[in-house]
Amino acid sequence: xxxxxxxxxxxxxxxxxxxxxxxxxxxxxxxxxxxxxxxxxxxxxxxxxxxxxxxxxxxxxxxxxxxxxxxxxxxxxxxxxxxxxxxxxxxxxxxxxxxxxxxxxxxxxxxxxxxxxxxxxxxxxxxxxxxxxxxxxxxxxxxxxxxxxxxxxxxxxxxxxxxxxxxxxxxxxxxxxxxxxxxxxxxxxxxxxxxxxxxxxxxxxxxxxxxxxxxxxxxxxxxxxxxxxxxxxxxxxxxxxxxxxxxxxxxxxxxxxxxxxxxxxxxxxxxxxxxxxxxxxxxxxxxxxxxxxxxxxxxxxxxxxxxxxxxxxxxxxxxxxxxxxxxxxxxxxxxxxxxxxxxxxxxxxxxxxxxxxxxxxxxxxxxxxxxxxxxxxxxxxxxxxxxxxxxxxxxxxxxxxxxxxxxxxxxxxxxxxxxxxxxxxxxxxxxxxxxxxxxxxxxxxxxxxxxxxxxxxxxxxxxxxxxxxxxxxxxxxxxxxxxxxxxxxxxxxxxxxxxxxxxxxxxxxxxxxxxxxxxxxxxxxxxxxxxxxxxxxxxxxxxxxxxxxxxxxxxxxxxxxxxxxxxxxxxxxxxxxxxxxxxxxxxxxxxxxxxxxxxxxxxxxxxxxxxxxxxxxxxxxxxxxxxxxxxxxxxxxxxxxxxxxxxxxxxxxxxxxxxxxxxxxxxxxxxxxxxxxxxxxxxxxxxxxxxxxxxxxxxxxxxxxxx
Amino acid sequence: xxxxxxxxxxxxxxxxxxxxxxxxxxxxxxxxxxxxxxxxxxxxxxxxxxxxxxxxxxxxxxxxxxxxxxxxxxxxxxxxxxxxxxxxxxxxxxxxxxxxxxxxxxxxxxxxxxxxxxxxxxxxxxxxxxxxxxxxxxxxxxxxxxxxxxxxxxxxx
Numbered sequence: 001x002x003x004x005x006x007x008x009x010x011x012x013x014x015x016x017x018x019x020x021x022x023x024x025x026x027x028x029x030x031x032x033x034x035x036x037x038x039x040x041x042x043x044x045x046x047x048x049x050x051x052x053x054x055x056x057x058x059x060x061x062x063x064x065x066x067x068x069x070x071x072x073x074x075x076x077x078x079x080x081x082x083x084x085x086x087x088x089x090x091x092x093x094x095x096x097x098x099x100x101x102x103x104x105x106x107x108x109x110x111x112x113x114x115x116x117x118x119x120x121x122x123x124x125x126x127x128x129x130x131x132x133x134x135x136x137x138x139x140x141x142x143x144x145x146x147x148x149x150x151x152x153x154x155x156x157x158x159x160x161x162x163x164x165x166x167x168x169x170x171x172x173x174x175x176x177x178x179x180x181x182x183x184x185x186x187x188x189x190x191x192x193x194x195x196x197x198x199x200x201x202x203x204x205x206x207x208x209x210x211x212x213x214x215x216x217x218x219x220x221x222x223x224x225x226x227x228x229x230x231x232x233x234x235x236x237x238x239x240x241x242x243x244x245x246x247x248x249x250x251x252x253x254x255x256x257x258x259x260x261x262x263x264x265x266x267x268x269x270x271x272x273x274x275x276x277x278x279x280x281x282x283x284x285x286x287x288x289x290x291x292x293x294x295x296x297x298x299x300x301x302x303x304x305x306x307x308x309x310x311x312x313x314x315x316x317x318x319x320x321x322x323x324x325x326x327x328x329x330x331x332x333x334x335x336x337x338x339x340x341x342x343x344x345x346x347x348x349x350x351x352x353x354x355x356x357x358x359x360x361x362x363x364x365x366x367x368x369x370x371x372x373x374x375x376x377x378x379x380x381x382x383x384x385x386x387x388x389x390x391x392x393x394x395x396x397x398x399x400x401x402x403x404x405x406x407x408x409x410x411x412x413x414x415x416x417x418x419x420x421x422x423x424x425x426x427x428x429x430x431x432x433x434x435x436x437x438x439x440x441x442x443x444x445x446x447x448x449x450x451x452x453x454x455x456x457x458x459x460x461x462x463x464x465x466x467x468x469x470x471x472x473x474x475x476x477x478x479x480x481x482x483x484x485x486x487x488x489x490x491x492x493x494x495x496x497x498x499x500x501x502x503x504x505x506x507x508x509x510x511x512x513x514x515x516x517x518x519x520x521x522x523x524x525x526x527x528x529x530x531x532x533x534x535x536x537x538x539x540x541x542x543x544x545x546x547x548x549x550x551x552x553x554x555x556x557x558x559x560x561x562x563x564x565x566x567x568x569x570x571x572x573x574x575x576x577x578x579x580x581x582x583x584x585x586x587x588x589x590x591x592x593x594x595x596x597x598x599x600x601x602x603x604x605x606x607x608x609x610x611x612x613x614x615x616x617x618x619x620x621x622x623x624x625x626x627x628x629x630x631x632x633x634x635x636x637x638x639x640x641x642x643x644x645x646x647x648x649x650x651x652x653x654x655x656x657x658x659x660x661x662x663x664x665x666x667x668x669x670x671x672x673x674x675x676x677x678x679x680x681x682x683x684x685x686x687x688x689x690x691x692x693x694x695x696x697x698x699x700x701x702x703x704x705x706x707x
Numbered sequence: 708x709x710x711x712x713x714x715x716x717x718x719x720x721x722x723x724x725x726x727x728x729x730x731x732x733x734x735x736x737x738x739x740x741x742x743x744x745x746x747x748x749x750x751x752x753x754x755x756x757x758x759x760x761x762x763x764x765x766x767x768x769x770x771x772x773x774x775x776x777x778x779x780x781x782x783x784x785x786x787x788x789x790x791x792x793x794x795x796x797x798x799x800x801x802x803x804x805x806x807x808x809x810x811x812x813x814x815x816x817x818x819x820x821x822x823x824x825x826x827x828x829x830x831x832x833x834x835x836x837x838x839x840x841x842x843x844x845x846x847x848x849x850x851x852x853x854x855x856x857x858x859x860x861x862x863x864x
Contacts, residue, residue, distance in 0.1 A: 013798070014795070166840075221842070463807070630749075639833055
């Protein structure tokens with residue numbers, strides 16, 4: 001193991017362990033106003049008016065009329081209102097905020113508001129939704145010719161559901177008007193500068209009129225990428241009106257029902273096979289975007305780029321759309337569109353293999369991409385693809401091949417077993433030219449006279465360890481003890497914009513900027529002096545420029561790779577599935593801290609297993625999400641799995657710090673494919689087409705197949 | 708009513724509010740014990756776990772009336788103990804803390820478990836922590852940390 005990979009005690013370990021860390025809900029409440037949102041109760045309606053009860057002194061009602069700037073939250077587009085316009089477009093859309101010093105009174109006032117609606121017909125079925133926010137086409141080769149010449153054509157559809165991030169700390173933001181007139185906003189968030197830009201626009205002020213601090217954040221997983229911008233705008237408008245600090249912390253039900261989650265998907269695959277090989281894929285991907293576009297464009301892009309999986313498909317046609325429905329807007333969640341399409345393609349390959357009388361692993365292995373091969377967007381896999389070795393590592397860890405063969409034989413008795421495998425990548429960093437053209441990351445190091453070095457960057461610690469791994473990189477280059485280098489939670493008033501904490505980019509992209517900055521500082525180091533150095537993002541020379549209008553070029557400079565296997569035992573009497581083992585080999589390049597990376601792999605893998613098996617969320621005929629608590633939306637507990645077996649395979653990336661690549665999202669992506677493949681085996685070789693595959697689904701198959 | 712008397716982290720205290728108030732809110736808002744986290748307010752996540760007379764409770768589901776005469780321990784008190792020091796070291800060694808939000812509750816759950824069973828098996832650790840949700844770690848590191856603490860803290864529990 002490289003020296004940099006050796007684990008240290010994390011910098012934020014002790015304050016978190018001892019309960020001293022201050023999350024946004026932990027600030028003293030003296031002198032602050034509590035904000036509670038008045039949410040719309042129908043999926044689509046004109047808001048004719050709101051009867052607001054008489055407000056005691058010191059209590060306020062805040063809505064769109066109070067927005068001093070533009071009533072639109074800047075995300076990718078700007079169609080999300082701060083407070084609703086003339087209509088509400090989904091159940092839960094914020095109409096107004098009630099604010100005041102006593103939280104219970106605020107709640108009573110909010111509940112006493114009567115909203116008058118003129119109901120409109122909502123669009124709830126995303127299969128038939130007519131309006132697409134985004135519609136993309138790309139491909140290569142001659143797909144029609146390949147289908148015409150095929151020995152056999154496969155045509156299947158795969159469906160996945162919502163997934164809720166379920167970070168343990170709910171969304172929360174606080175806005176504090178400062179004496180200078182500047183607005184200070186702080187709270188639970190991944191992307192301080194996204195919030196900064198959004199609040200500026202809503203308050204109609206310049207960049208110095210507002211500053212954003214990321215508080216200690218109790219988990220994000222994508223759920224705190226864009227949503228905090230919306231909530232920050234709402235509290236900032238309220239604080240602007242009340243001229244007092246306003247804090248709004250969601251309760252769990254509010255958070256589960258109304259905040260962004262993973263897009264439900266429908267993936268239709270037509271696949272041409274000739275001489276036992278896939279010659280073409282014609283793929284149609286549809287995501288349920290919800291009522292506003294938020295991050296759907298970029299989620300969809302990542303999803304469709306991954307849609308042919310890690311297989312060579314000589315002729316490819318892909319269509320992707322993100323359609324509008326009158327439901328909660330979906331957004332970022334770890335994996336960002338790719339878990340849906342990887343699930344579909346892994347199942348598709350498995351089904352074709354079995355139809356051809358082959359094992360799925362053998363069939364997939366025969367189609368694997370290799371270094372130098374073109375990507376789905378006619379870019380290039382510039383670096384080695386370590387999947388074959390990783391398959392062997394997983395096989396060695398769990399006797400995959402032997403078990404796969406054994407469980408394929410007819411099984412009898414109450415308990416039936418299965419094992420499945422998935423293989424996939426995660427494109428490291430932003431899709432396409434985002435880093436170069438949009439983010440343009442800047443990071444700085446400031447050395448103080450006493451020789452301590454502060455990292456100035458905007459990437460937030462959300463549990464993934466950047467407060468430890470960034471200082472490790474800098475301390476390593478400067479030959480300083482780790483205590484001499486520190487990284488605080490970013491405040492936009494004092495750190496440059498090194499970009500958002502998303503896309504598995506922080507360590508790979510910003511970590512490399514910091515490594516270069518540290519080298520620069522080392523070269524200029526003068527004892528006893530205060531010094532500052534800066535580094536800016538440069539795109540690596542080898543990258544084939546990406547054109548989003550054509551979906552052509554290198555969508556990602558490099559890829560993190562993984563192979564997962566999951567072994568299950570189904571109780572055919574109850575439908576309950578026990579996970580006997582979950583195994584993963586993960587290549588995220590050099591781990592900058594072994595424990596930190598392992599923790600990411602284990603945590604992400606279990607989120608993926610939840611997504612595959614028990615995390616079911618849906619809405620009813622009125623568009624209302626019913627699974628709005630931990631009683632109705634189950635996430636894995638300690639008892640749902642044995643210790644996960646995660647292994648690191650290191651394929652170094654020369655343009656990442658010490659060979660590191662993106663890590664955070666990778667481990668979630670492959671679990672549904674591996675799990676559902678295992679379920680197929682345990683259920684006598686049926687073909688399954690959706691995730692999550694729950695106990696109820698299992699019972700339905702048992703009844704239908706007479707198992 | 709004279710107020711509800713209980714022991715908070717070793718100190719006798721009185722709560723003058725309603726017996727129907729939640730222990731969670733009283734601990735956070737009145738006694739400023741903000742290590743006690745609110746994750747769901749309906750007894751599902753365990754982030755607000757505290758010890759009452761040595762037994763683990765979700766403080767969101769405890770009415771103040773039930774606290775009269777009890778000894779309540781939160782992380783504010785437990786972090787001063789030798790047992791905490793052992794758990795702290797074990798959690799640090801395996802980097803079992805990510806976002807940190809579940810941790811105070813999780814550590815008190817570990818304390819409750821080890822008090823009953825100083826040398827738990829992995830299955831017993833998983834059982835003992837099963838009422839505390841963590842979304843970050845996949846539980847491996849936490850389960851391993853509790854196992855290490857049980858070993859290193861031999862005799863403390």
